[in-house]
Amino acid sequence: MRYVLSRSFLIRSLTTKSSNTIYTCSRRNMASDTRTYSHAIDKLNTLQTPYAVIEAKKRAGIRPDALSIREMRAYITRMGYSPQDLDRLNIVHVAGTKGKGSTCAFVDSILSHYKKTHSIPRKTGLLISPHLIAVRERIRIDSKPISEEQFARYFFEVWDRLGSNPTAFDLKSDDPKTISFGGKPIYSRYLTLMSYHVFLSEGVDVAIYETGIGGEFDATNIVEHPVACGISTLGIDHVYVLGSTVEKIAWHKGGIMKPGSPAFTIEQVPSAEKVLKERAAEKDVDLKVLDIDPRLEGVAIRPDASFQKKNATLAIALAEAALKKLDPSFSCDPTAPLPKEFVDGLEQVKWRGRCEVKEEGKVIWHVDGAHTVDSLRMAAWWFADECSKRTGRKVLIFNQQGRSEAVDFLEDLCNTVKEADPAGNGFETVIFCTNVTYAKTGYKQDFVNHQQNPKDIEKLTMQRLFADKWSAIDPSAKVMVIPSIEQAIETVRREVEYVSDGQTVQALITGSLHLVGGALAILEGADAL
Numbered sequence: 031m032r033y034v035l036s037r038s039f040l041i042r043s044l045t046t047k048s049s050n051t052i053y054t055c056s057r058r059n060m061a062s063d064t065r066t067y068s069h070a071i072d073k074l075n076t077l078q079t080p081y082a083v084i085e086a087k088k089r090a091g092i093r094p095d096a097l098s099i100r101e102m103r104a105y106i107t108r109m110g111y112s113p114q115d116l117d118r119l120n121i122v123h124v125a126g127t128k129g130k131g132s133t134c135a136f137v138d139s140i141l142s143h144y145k146k147t148h149s150i151p152r153k154t155g156l157l158i159s160p161h162l163i164a165v166r167e168r169i170r171i172d173s174k175p176i177s178e179e180q181f182a183r184y185f186f187e188v189w190d191r192l193g194s195n196p197t198a199f200d201l202k203s204d205d206p207k208t209i210s211f212g213g214k215p216i217y218s219r220y221l222t223l224m225s226y227h228v229f230l231s232e233g234v235d236v237a238i239y240e241t242g243i244g245g246e247f248d249a250t251n252i253v254e255h256p257v258a259c260g261i262s263t264l265g266i267d268h269v270y271v272l273g274s275t276v277e278k279i280a281w282h283k284g285g286i287m288k289p290g291s292p293a294f295t296i297e298q299v300p301s302a303e304k305v306l307k308e309r310a311a312e313k314d315v316d317l318k319v320l321d322i323d324p325r326l327e328g329v330a331i332r333p334d335a336s337f338q339k340k341n342a343t344l345a346i347a348l349a350e351a352a353l354k355k356l357d358p359s360f361s362c363d364p365t366a367p368l369p370k371e372f373v374d375g376l377e378q379v380k381w382r383g384r385c386e387v388k389e390e391g392k393v394i395w396h397v398d399g400a401h402t403v404d405s406l407r408m409a410a411w412w413f414a415d416e417c418s419k420r421t422g423r424k425v426l427i428f429n430q431q432g433r434s435e436a437v438d439f440l441e442d443l444c445n446t447v448k449e450a451d452p453a454g455n456g457f458e459t460v461i462f463c464t465n466v467t468y469a470k471t472g473y474k475q476d477f478v479n480h481q482q483n484p485k486d487i488e489k490l491t492m493q494r495l496f497a498d499k500w501s502a503i504d505p506s507a508k509v510m511v512i513p514s515i516e517q518a519i520e521t522v523r524r525e526v527e528y529v530s531d532g533q534t535v536q537a538l539i540t541g542s543l544h545l546v547g548g549a550l551a552i553l554e555g556a557d558a559l
């Protein structure tokens with residue numbers, strides 16, 4: 031069965047209006063009223079590379095290269111800093127295909143708990159990507175997203191500094207002072223630069239950095255002396271930028287290792303591990319490949335899955351390396367139990383949108399931002415395991431905008447859930463929607479995305495492709511194509527009509543962190559963080 035909802039809302043949804051309350055500024059003059067959080071996000075959104083430019087670059091074979099790093103150095107100089115200033119931040123640098131953000135969140139949480147008892151570190155900084163609900167989540171101090179006021183203030187300080195310091199045009203030179211270019215850095219680079227300014231201004235003494243894409247040429251890779259580097263699980267993603275084999279991808283990710291800085295990774299597929307070891311040898315780095323830390327026995331890591339234990343293992347090693355540098359009295363004994371601060375940090379970490387369960391009356395929402403083959407398989411197993419605790423119909427909301435290869439993920443998702451059910455029941459209702467947040471007002475301001483083909487969103491091209499595929503895989507499922515996340519959620523809520531007493535609707539929302547963030551914004555209110 032196939033259903034496609036009315037698309038009358040689409041014209042409105044494509045004119046992207048803010049649904050946020052505008053931050054009310056205490057400063058009264060006109061100039062400061064144009065410098066609110068909402069204005070900052072609007073300006074930031076103009077730095078997204080538009081879809082047409084991305085496509086043109088692909089056609090011309092333009093990929094990030096060493097020039098990207100030289101440009102970042104030039105921007106840092108224009109902001110009034112030098113790359114050496116970043117050494118004050120004692121950066122923990124993390125790359126990987128999956129588990130980067132989770133690993134960073136664990137490190138951040140361990141260090142925050144350590145701080146409570148030892149007053150070291152003074153302040154932690156965290157840069158992560160992408161954001162789930164609001165852009166300011168990406169830059170955190172002492173584990174909390176910076177406030178709207180801080181975001182607006184630092185955003186415009188960087189804006190002014192970058193605009194007021196143009197230098198000569200010579201991108202070939204290695205001297206950052208002679209490198210200049212007219213415009214502003216693109217979105218992710220801007221936020222990385224802004225994070226340096228925030229952390230240096232706020233006196234952060236340990237900062238955890240998640241790479242954006244890859245490592246070697248990533249915006250975060252201008253740090254020369256990280257306090258430790260970690261490489262989480264490698265797999266296939268971002269093939270246009272990084273290459274289509276795990277070896278090529280490993281080469282990029284291995285680019286974050288630096289001579290003189292401890293480096294760690296966890297078990298990888300052998301060909302990836304080989305490349306990482308070669309990259310380490312090239313840089314004279316002693317890369318440690320860690321087995322799951324036996325000290326995790328009895329520590330309640332959520333979810334209780336081996337991938338998460340790998341992330342936790344990496345995080346422990348990174349936190350230990352940082353504390354060795356920051357606290358002369360810190361010593362770690364791998365044969366003794368984990369210190370309490372480490373256990374608390376791992377068990378109490380807050381990492382939204384990953385393996386999250388939310389009960390809403392008879393609807394049990396399972397929310398996970400998985401979006402690669404491997405992580406979607408993990409998400410499917412996790413959902414199947416959760417479903418074994420209750421009874422009731424299973425419902426899926428899925429999207430992955432702009433990646434037609436995502437169609438190949440669906441069969442695995444369908445079969446994993448079916449096979450795990452003792453009665454062989456799979457998803458009864460399957461909804462494919464866009465990442466457009468609201469039916470009437472379009473995207474929440476923090477989710478505006480110029481990087482997707484607007485025609486595909488208007489015509490629901492991807493969603494129709496997914497729906498056709500699902501109908502072929504599982505003809506008994508009710509398959510629907512729905513234009514917005516809000517309408518998809520409303521549709522699932524109506525499914526409670528079909529469940530009998532004692533049963534629940536078990537809904538999985540997955541396929542994209544943008545989808546999951548939008549869904550949480552609707553389930554909890556626009557500014558839920």
Ligand SMILES: Nc1ncnc2c1ncn2[C@@H]1O[C@H](COP(=O)(O)OP(=O)(O)OP(=O)(O)O)[C@@H](O)[C@H]1O
Pocket residue numbers: 126127128129130131132133159160262263337338340341383384385398399400401404405406408409543
């Ligand atoms: N080590 C891992 N191996 C495989 N899958 C993982 C691993 N860690 C996390 N995942 C899955 O990937 C999802 C995203 O995790 P996380 O945000 O930590 O990854 P990330 O590397 O930061 O991803 P992104 O590319 O979105 O920045 C999780 O919800 C989980 O399903």
Ligand SMILES: [Mg+2]
Pocket residue numbers: 127267
């Ligand atoms: Mg990624």
Ligand SMILES: [Mg+2]
Pocket residue numbers: 130131158159160240
């Ligand atoms: Mg991430």
